[in-house]
Amino acid sequence: MPIPQTTRINPLDLQKNIAIGISLPFDGNFGPFNSTYSTQEQIKSNLINLLLTSKGERMFNPEFGSDLKRVVFEAASEDRDTRLAIQDIVVSSINTFIPEVDVTAVEVVPNVDGNAITITVNYKLKISGNSDEITVEFI
Numbered sequence: 001m002p003i004p005q006t007t008r009i010n011p012l013d014l015q016k017n018i019a020i021g022i023s024l025p026f027d028g029n030f031g032p033f034n035s036t037y038s039t040q041e042q043i044k045s046n047l048i049n050l051l052l053t054s055k056g057e058r059m060f061n062p063e064f065g066s067d068l069k070r071v072v073f074e075a076a077s078e079d080r081d082t083r084l085a086i087q088d089i090v091v092s093s094i095n096t097f098i099p100e101v102d103v104t105a106v107e108v109v110p111n112v113d114g115n116a117i118t119i120t121v122n123y124k125l126k127i128s129g130n131s132d133e134i135t136v137e138f139i
Contacts, residue, residue, distance in 0.1 A: 024048050040125060043101060044134055047121065050097055051090065051136050066093040072117050072138045083108040090121055100126050115139065 019035035021042040026032050036042040053065035071085050087106040094103055105122040122133045 021045065039100075040128075040130055040132060043098065043125065044132060046098055047094065047101070047123070047134050048136060050093055051119070051121075051134075064097060066090065068119070068136075069138070082110075086117070086119060090119065094121070094123070102126055104131070 017037070019037060020039060021036050022033040023036045023041060023045045027034070036045060050064070051066050051068055054069050055065040055067050056062045058064040066089055068086065068089055071082065071089060074082075086108045090106045091103050094101055101123045102125075103121060103123050105120075107120040107122075109118045109120075111117065116137055116139045118135060118137045120133055120135045122131065124131045
């Protein structure tokens with residue numbers, strides 16, 4: 001006998017037309033901000049905000065952030081230790097500040113010629129099991 005699969009839904013997602021938060025980037029059609037209407041959209045914006053914020057930058061919460069800028073801008077190289085350091089920072093920051101997410105993979109792609117690093121984070125939402133990804137590029 002097959003086991004029925006249940007899908008869990010965040011109660012905030014059941015409320016239609018009620019904004020949960022604001023999305024990134026700030027380029028709203030009806031003002032400076034666009035609203036998010038699902039927890040999946042809001043978590044995506046929260047992850048981008050976390051990774052682009054340096055520790056000490058946020059008022060009244062100096063531990064919030066990821067310190068990625070410090071590591072990324074030290075030296076753009078294809079060094080394995082730098083990639084591992086970036087992966088560790090991403091995973092530990094997300095585990096600390098966004099516990100609703102399980103990180104499944106972190107890909108770090110340096111572009112030494114263009115002085116850029118692209119970081120792609122694959123993750124799964126704990127409550128629903130939905131998978132998603134974000135990409136952040138440091139130039």
